[in-house]
Amino acid sequence: MSSIRSVPTLDDVAKSAGVSTATVSRCLNSPGQVVESTRLRVMRAVEELGYTPNFGARVMAAKRTFTVGAIIPTMENAIFARGLQAFQEELHSRNYTLLVASSAYRPEIEEEQIRALVARGADGLLLIGHDRDPSLREYLRRQNVPALVAWTVSADTPQPSVGFDNRAAMRAMTDEVLKLGHKRVGVISAISTGNDRVRQRIEGIRDAMQANGFDPDTLAITETAYGIENGAEAFDLLMRAEPRPTVLICGNDVLAVGALRRARERGLDVPGDVSITGFDDMELARIVTPALTTVGVPHREMGRIAARELIDMIENDSPGSTVELKTVLKMRESLSVPKP
Amino acid sequence: MSSIRSVPTLDDVAKSAGVSTATVSRCLNSPGQVVESTRLRVMRAVEELGYTPNFGARVMAAKRTFTVGAIIPTMENAIFARGLQAFQEELHSRNYTLLVASSAYRPEIEEEQIRALVARGADGLLLIGHDRDPSLREYLRRQNVPALVAWTVSADTPQPSVGFDNRAAMRAMTDEVLKLGHKRVGVISAISTGNDRVRQRIEGIRDAMQANGFDPDTLAITETAYGIENGAEAFDLLMRAEPRPTVLICGNDVLAVGALRRARERGLDVPGDVSITGFDDMELARIVTPALTTVGVPHREMGRIAARELIDMIENDSPGSTVELKTVLKMRESLSVPKP
């Protein structure tokens, strides 16, 4: 037995069971190769000593961890929650463990987290969005760690991704808005720097403007950080314009809800005085009054498919494929025809 | 140089820089011990080769990872989000990395995650609530991994924890409710099995009943899973009673918001026809109409303090202390005197 009160090792188990370390290792990793009686004896020793494998050692020797990492921009609210949960469930059913880290929407932190997760032996990574220093892709390639991008798809990057077309989705929403007769459109967007999804959504709005005979450059866009309060402030800012917008298209539900609240605080009726639309269809959207018209995203499906794709990349050394999911307009109460 | 296109090791760097592996290691871990010129040379080699330390090896040799793990019951919504974010920020400022896993409120999964994180070399763990198989505590003790419990405090467990007194907080809320003259109280609670916080909150309600001359056993309690929809269903269930309750005390904001929505759907005025209270003061609570009267919890402070405590336990081998934070009643619009 090794020193008192220290964590038992494979060696301790081997000694205690009277076999070699190889046999113990085999009991744990490929029990089929060990004869029943030996295995029982070994397992008993494992029990008795309360042995747990040392992960570092295992990684070093085997080079597989059955761990995948996900780095999401934020845990502060639920945008990524549902998708991530589904991702985790699928992984779990395939015997992988998910480790999550958050980047707080900051590229340096994301880079740190990527390296941290890779260093800890993640077999694969789930990343959100394409915007990212190219050196990171190179790094992952060299480390031989496959990465899958989610929450967006994009034809013009080589990286596999599973998600939806942010641009087309937002264009569809804006088409709807313009079709109702809105002429003065305000946009409350998240910060576009370093965030391709945000930029694509804005492009989608512009596409629709153009297609409907408006000059996209007349759009009043305000960018602000993620947060209900920020949505509220942006609301005030945009509604100061003369004449004021009849509709506020928001880049996500959180901003939209902030705008909604501020409208109420200002005594403005939604959608009577001003229409408001969101994006993501978080649970929030159905709870507020009036219920938010928004873009529905297949979070759970995305998570599940992402897990499968990533595991495929890991296990079969596959380059991974890109799968595009459909979004759907959720017409609820916060959007209507503009006041005449 | 080692084989083409494989991950560079310390050895490669050492060769390339013309020094020993020890020197490279020192450059990386305690640069002060290495003379400037050598260090520069080594760092250049590191750059050129794109070297990153192998974590497994490092853990094995150094037995420290500067990683802490947190296992939370759910990522599906924001209850733990704010606290966790603060926790992460504080850790980050002290050079620790946070890895998060979720247990989906299931003990077996929590156990798995605990082992996974420990196996991956977590220097310490943040756990939510005290309810947990004792063998896990024993396991952590043997593995020498300190664990801190958050989101609750409890006098009668030896484990250090930082959080608030769920029982007292809920008692205060209930006191307030009863003081307003409510006599028929319904309770929508989360599932109490394996969740000490939920049980304490229920106890708090009973305490207040007792203290105000009511028989706690007359309480109509319904337990349901976490989720807005579940809150809505519980609302229907409780409101079927004759005579029906004048107030619904909910174990958390999510359930309360569900109840709120269903009330609206049923054409019932809140708080006119029925009062509703929550717990947690999530962002949600201020957004719904009417704004939710709830119990405010110092999430960020809790997260920050938890990080400090845990690091103290890790670095100074301290047993850890228990710190209790204050909650505060957030009186908003969803609670008023009962209809006569």
Place this chain on the structure above:
DNA sequence: TTTGCATATGTAAGCGCTTACATCTGCCGA
């Protein structure tokens, strides 16, 4: 000049595990 010491660097022993390969056992067919 020599000695002694501080400082910089090198050497090599693990850390706990997996696995290729070697060895041993027992049983089969010839």
Place this chain on the structure above:
DNA sequence: TCGGCAGATGTAAGCGCTTACATATGCAAA
């Protein structure tokens, strides 16, 4: 009876890093 073989187990070589200890270097003091 014995060779051959399959199956069970053992042996030992790493995996990539840190660090105690050994060695080398340079400089101040004697």
